[in-house]
Amino acid sequence: MNTELMETIKLTGAVGGFPEFLPAQQRAADEIISIIKTQYESYGYTPLETATVEKIETLLAKGIAAKEVYGLRRLNAEDGEGDKELALRFDLTVPLARYVVQNQNELVFPFRRYQIQPVFRGERPQKGRYRQFHQADIDILGQETLPLSADAEVIACATQTLAAILPKGEEFILRINNRKLLQGLVAWAGSADIPAAIKTIDNAEKVGWPKTIEGLIQTAIAAPKAEDLAALLQASNLENLTKLGLSGEAEEGLTELQTVLSLAKTLLPPALHGNLKADLTIARGLDYYTGTVVETVVASAKELGSVCSGGRYENLTASLGKKAIPGVGLSIGLSRLLAWLLTQEPWASMPATPATVLVTCQDENLMAYYAKVAQTLRQAGIKTELHPGGQALGTQIKNGVKRGLTFAIMANDDDAKANRVQLKNLATATQSEQALETLPTALL
Amino acid sequence: MNTELMETIKLTGAVGGFPEFLPAQQRAADEIISIIKTQYESYGYTPLETATVEKIETLLAKGIAAKEVYGLRRLNAEDGEGDKELALRFDLTVPLARYVVQNQNELVFPFRRYQIQPVFRGERPQKGRYRQFHQADIDILGQETLPLSADAEVIACATQTLAAILPKGEEFILRINNRKLLQGLVAWAGSADIPAAIKTIDNAEKVGWPKTIEGLIQTAIAAPKAEDLAALLQASNLENLTKLGLSGEAEEGLTELQTVLSLAKTLLPPALHGNLKADLTIARGLDYYTGTVVETVVASAKELGSVCSGGRYENLTASLGKKAIPGVGLSIGLSRLLAWLLTQEPWASMPATPATVLVTCQDENLMAYYAKVAQTLRQAGIKTELHPGGQALGTQIKNGVKRGLTFAIMANDDDAKANRVQLKNLATATQSEQALETLPTALL
Known part of the structure; x- marks a missing residue:
C-alpha cells in the first residue's frame, strides 16, 4: 500500500x-x-x-502464515475460559x-x-x-x-x-x-516444475522479463523455449495461440478463457x-x-x-x-x-453532514420555536440540523459553512411571534423572509 | 438475551x-x-x-471488567511483535x-x-x-x-x-x-449513601418494591421516608413533585427533566x-x-x-x-x-434475493442469448438473476420460487432466433410470450 x-x-x-x-x-x-x-x-x-471471529483451525486450514493471524484471549480470564481457539x-x-x-x-x-x-x-x-x-x-x-x-x-x-x-x-x-492454460503452456514449454514456473511468472511484473526468463530456465525449460514462452505470454494474443495447436489442459484452458471473455462481453x-x-x-x-x-x-x-x-x-x-x-x-x-x-x-x-439546512439558535429562550421549525422541515423530508445553542450566531453559521450546509435559518422573538423565519442561502449569501408555513416549499 | x-x-x-x-x-x-x-x-x-481494535488502556479506563475484554495476540509471533496492547x-x-x-x-x-x-x-x-x-x-x-x-x-x-x-x-x-433529580430525591429522603441507594433503585424492576424499600432503609433512610420515596418514584408525577418544594440538585434535575420532555415533544x-x-x-x-x-x-x-x-x-x-x-x-x-x-x-x-426476475438456462448452448436477455433487463434497472446452468429447468424454477423471485424467463432455440422469451409470473403461474424489445416494459 x-x-x-x-x-x-x-x-x-x-x-x-x-x-x-x-x-x-x-x-x-x-x-x-x-x-x-x-x-x-x-x-x-x-x-x-x-x-x-472464526476458529483458528478453520483459518489455518487455508495456508496463511499463522504469524499474520490475530488470535483472541480474554484479559485476566480464569483457567478454561480464555477462548484460546478463536481468531479474527x-x-x-x-x-x-x-x-x-x-x-x-x-x-x-x-x-x-x-x-x-x-x-x-x-x-x-x-x-x-x-x-x-x-x-x-x-x-x-x-x-x-x-x-x-x-x-x-x-x-x-x-x-x-x-x-x-x-x-x-x-x-x-x-x-x-486461466490457470489451466498457463499450466498447459508451461508444460508445453517443457518445464519440470510447473508450480515454480507459475510462481516465477506471477513475479514478472515486479522483477521484469529478463529475470523471469532466467527463472523459467531454472525450471528446466530450454533457453529458446523460455524466450518463446515469455513472448507468447506478453503478447497475450489468443488467435496466435490457437495456431500453436495446443492440446490437453492448455487447449481446455484456452477454450475456457475465450468463452469467459466472450460471455462477459455479452453481459456488458x-x-x-x-x-x-x-x-x-x-x-x-x-x-x-x-x-x-x-x-x-x-x-x-x-x-x-x-x-x-x-x-x-x-x-x-x-x-x-x-x-x-x-x-x-x-x-x-x-x-x-x-x-x-x-x-x-x-x-x-463531500460535505461533513447529511443535512442541508441548519436551524440556528440565537436566543435559547426561543428553543421551542426553533424545535418547531426543525420538526416542520423534517416532516417535509428535509434533512435538518438544529443547533443546540451555547455558541454565538456567527460561529454557528461559520461552522455550518465548514460542514457544507446549504441553508441557515434564523429567527428572533418577532419572527417567532409572527411564525416566520429568515432564510439564508450560504452559497450565495442572499437572505429572505419566509412564513414557516411555506418554508418547506421554498427549500425543496 | x-x-x-x-x-x-x-x-x-x-x-x-x-x-x-x-x-x-x-x-x-x-x-x-x-x-x-x-x-x-x-x-x-x-x-x-x-x-x-483499541488500546487496552483506553478500554479499561472506563471500568469494564477486564475478563469481558477480548485482547489480541499474533499467533506464533516473534518476541516484541505480539501486539499485546490491543483489544476489541x-x-x-x-x-x-x-x-x-x-x-x-x-x-x-x-x-x-x-x-x-x-x-x-x-x-x-x-x-x-x-x-x-x-x-x-x-x-x-x-x-x-x-x-x-x-x-x-x-x-x-x-x-x-x-x-x-x-x-x-x-x-x-x-x-x-434525570440523575440529578434522583440523587436529590434520595438525599431529600435522608440517605447516607446516595450511590448505594441509586443502585438499589436501579434493581427495583428485578427484585420488586418491598425488597427495594428494605434496601433503601439500609442506606440510612427512615422507614416511613423510604415508603414515601418509593411511592413518589413509582407514581412519577412531576406536578406532585413540584409541590414538594424541592431545592438544590433535586430542583435542578426536575427542571431539566421537564424541559427535556417538553422540548422533545416539540421535536416530534x-x-x-x-x-x-x-x-x-x-x-x-x-x-x-x-x-x-x-x-x-x-x-x-x-x-x-x-x-x-x-x-x-x-x-x-x-x-x-x-x-x-x-x-x-x-x-x-x-x-x-x-x-x-x-x-x-x-x-x-423477506425474499432471499434482491432480484425480481430469474432468467433460466434450459439449453447451455443458448447461454449467450440468456446473457443478452439479462443484460437488457439490468440496463432497464430490473434486478435480474441469470441461472448459470447445470440444473434441470424445473429445479431452477422451484429454487427461484423458494428464494422469492417474482418472474421466471424461459427461452428455447426458436425463441432465441425470434428474439423473444416466455415470461412466467411465479405468483400466479400465468405465462405469456414477449418480444425481448418490449420485455422490460412488461416487467416494470
Whole structure:
C-alpha cells in the first residue's frame, strides 16, 4: 500500500494500521459502498455478513502464515475460559466457505452473495500498512457443478461496479487469464516444475522479463523455449495461440478463457467491452485457484496494484465439508481503492453532514420555536440540523459553512411571534423572509 | 438475551455467541438498518466507523471488567511483535470519546455522529448470550458546554427511529429520568449513601418494591421516608413533585427533566408524544451518566429488556483529554431488537434475493442469448438473476420460487432466433410470450 496516498486523505486511528475516516470521508466512503451494493444487487447477489471471529483451525486450514493471524484471549480470564481457539478473519473467502458448508441445507444453489466487511492481518506496525482493511467480495457457488458462465458473470458484475465508482472516463482493465492454460503452456514449454514456473511468472511484473526468463530456465525449460514462452505470454494474443495447436489442459484452458471473455462481453453494455482483456502474464499467488484468474489495474493509480482480484476455485471447501462446492469470485480491495478515490472529485469535497439546512439558535429562550421549525422541515423530508445553542450566531453559521450546509435559518422573538423565519442561502449569501408555513416549499 | 427468540430465527455461526444470519434474514436486517440510517441522517447525524481494535488502556479506563475484554495476540509471533496492547471494543461510546479527543482539531462542534457496528464481550459460551452484537448509536458532543436541548434531540430522534422500524401500532415507551433529580430525591429522603441507594433503585424492576424499600432503609433512610420515596418514584408525577418544594440538585434535575420532555415533544409529530414518559424509577447502571437517563420498553417484547438506552455524560473524555467534551447519546441494542423484529412481518417473509426476475438456462448452448436477455433487463434497472446452468429447468424454477423471485424467463432455440422469451409470473403461474424489445416494459 502506497504510504503517500494514505497520508493524503489523513487517515487517523488510535492504533497504527487500523485507519479511521473523518466525517466527510466516511460519508463519501458510505456513498461509494452504497453504489457498489446497488451494482452487486442488480445481478442478484445477496448481502452476507459473517462473524468477525472464526476458529483458528478453520483459518489455518487455508495456508496463511499463522504469524499474520490475530488470535483472541480474554484479559485476566480464569483457567478454561480464555477462548484460546478463536481468531479474527484475514479474508472473506475462507469464512464464506465455512458458512456455506455449515448452512448448505438451508441455502439454495447456485448461491450468490456479496460481503463488504473488514478483515485483519497481523503486520508489523508501520506507515502505509493496513492491519484492518475492508474488502467488497462477490462469489457464486454451485453444488457439485458450476458452469463457466458464472466466471463470466462475476467479471461482468465487477466491471460494471468499477465503472460506477471510478471517475468518469477513468481507464481500467480487468486482466483475465486461466490457470489451466498457463499450466498447459508451461508444460508445453517443457518445464519440470510447473508450480515454480507459475510462481516465477506471477513475479514478472515486479522483477521484469529478463529475470523471469532466467527463472523459467531454472525450471528446466530450454533457453529458446523460455524466450518463446515469455513472448507468447506478453503478447497475450489468443488467435496466435490457437495456431500453436495446443492440446490437453492448455487447449481446455484456452477454450475456457475465450468463452469467459466472450460471455462477459455479452453481459456488458458495449461501452465496457474494452475494459476486459486476456492477459497471459496473470497468475495469482493463491493456491486454491483452478481456472479463471483476474487482476485489475487502474491507469491513474497503478501504484495501488490490483484493485479487484479473484478467480475460480473448485476445491475450497474440500477441507471443511464432504460435498464439492465449486465457486468463482472477485474481491474489490476497498480500503486500498478508497485511499485513492477519496482524493478525487466529487468525493474529495463531500460535505461533513447529511443535512442541508441548519436551524440556528440565537436566543435559547426561543428553543421551542426553533424545535418547531426543525420538526416542520423534517416532516417535509428535509434533512435538518438544529443547533443546540451555547455558541454565538456567527460561529454557528461559520461552522455550518465548514460542514457544507446549504441553508441557515434564523429567527428572533418577532419572527417567532409572527411564525416566520429568515432564510439564508450560504452559497450565495442572499437572505429572505419566509412564513414557516411555506418554508418547506421554498427549500425543496 | 432471551434464548427462545434467538432460536426462533435460527441464528447460526461457527462459534457460539457469534451469530450469523441466513440470506433472507440478512436482507431484512440490512433494510432495517437502512431505515435507521435515514432517520438518524434526517437529524444531521453523520456516519462514523471506528476501528474494531483499541488500546487496552483506553478500554479499561472506563471500568469494564477486564475478563469481558477480548485482547489480541499474533499467533506464533516473534518476541516484541505480539501486539499485546490491543483489544476489541466492548461498546461504541468509549471509542467515540477516544476518536473525538484525538480528532478535536479537525471536528466541528457540536459534533453529531451515528455509528452502527459490532461490539465484543468475552462471555462464557452459552445459548442466548451474544459475544458479538451490533449497536446503533447516536451522540451529540459539545466543546466546554452542550445545552439541554441536545438531550431532547437525541430522545426525539430515537423515538422517530423506533417508530419507523417497529411494527405499526406497536406500543413502546421511552422512560426518561434525570440523575440529578434522583440523587436529590434520595438525599431529600435522608440517605447516607446516595450511590448505594441509586443502585438499589436501579434493581427495583428485578427484585420488586418491598425488597427495594428494605434496601433503601439500609442506606440510612427512615422507614416511613423510604415508603414515601418509593411511592413518589413509582407514581412519577412531576406536578406532585413540584409541590414538594424541592431545592438544590433535586430542583435542578426536575427542571431539566421537564424541559427535556417538553422540548422533545416539540421535536416530534403529535402522534408520538405519548411515547415519552417521565419515569423516576429509571437509574441506569453506568457511572458516567450525570443528568438525563433513558430506557425503552417495547410492549410486545418486554423480555428483551431496554432496547434503547443512554443519557447525558459530562466527563466521559476526562481521562483521555484535557478539554471537557460533554455529550448525550442513545444506543439501540440492534442485535437484541433484530432477534425479535425478524420474527415479525414484513421481515419474517423477506425474499432471499434482491432480484425480481430469474432468467433460466434450459439449453447451455443458448447461454449467450440468456446473457443478452439479462443484460437488457439490468440496463432497464430490473434486478435480474441469470441461472448459470447445470440444473434441470424445473429445479431452477422451484429454487427461484423458494428464494422469492417474482418472474421466471424461459427461452428455447426458436425463441432465441425470434428474439423473444416466455415470461412466467411465479405468483400466479400465468405465462405469456414477449418480444425481448418490449420485455422490460412488461416487467416494470
